[in-house]
Amino acid sequence: MDNNNQKQNQIQVELTDEVAQGTYSNLAIIAHSSSEFIIDFICVVPGTQKAKVKSRIILTPDNAKRLLFALQDNIQKFEDMAKNGGNNNISFGELIPPIGSIPGEA
Numbered sequence: 001m002d003n004n005n006q007k008q009n010q011i012q013v014e015l016t017d018e019v020a021q022g023t024y025s026n027l028a029i030i031a032h033s034s035s036e037f038i039i040d041f042i043c044v045v046p047g048t049q050k051a052k053v054k055s056r057i058i059l060t061p062d063n064a065k066r067l068l069f070a071l072q073d074n075i076q077k078f079e080d081m082a083k084n085g086g087n088n089n090i091s092f093g094e095l096i097p098p099i100g101s102i103p104g105e106a
Contacts, residue, residue: 023054037064 025041032038037059044051059067 025054027051032061032064036060 023041023043025043027042027044029040029042030037031040039057039059040053041055041057042051043054
């Protein structure tokens with residue numbers, strides 16, 4: 001690929017100050033239909049009866065799979081970095097099962 005094509009394929013991403021602050025989530029609920037995946041990010045506060053959805057992301061199946069691979073790659077890099085840095089305590093270990101029996105079909 002020549003230099004001109006590389007410049008045309010680059011996307012400039014803008015991050016506003018508000019979005020850069022991020023939103024804390026300690027629970028994600030994932031549902032899907034035949035054409036999209038929906039991920040609701042929720043903050044559950046101990047001792048309360050309600051939890052609000054803080055953010056909803058809707059993805060095509062192709063982009064959901066890209067997100068899966070990107071997360072796997074980054075988790076592996078995180079664990080490799082922790083091992084190489086001498087901190088063997090940082091690891092996700094075994095796969096953590098989902099909470100409850102929330103159905104996956106929307």
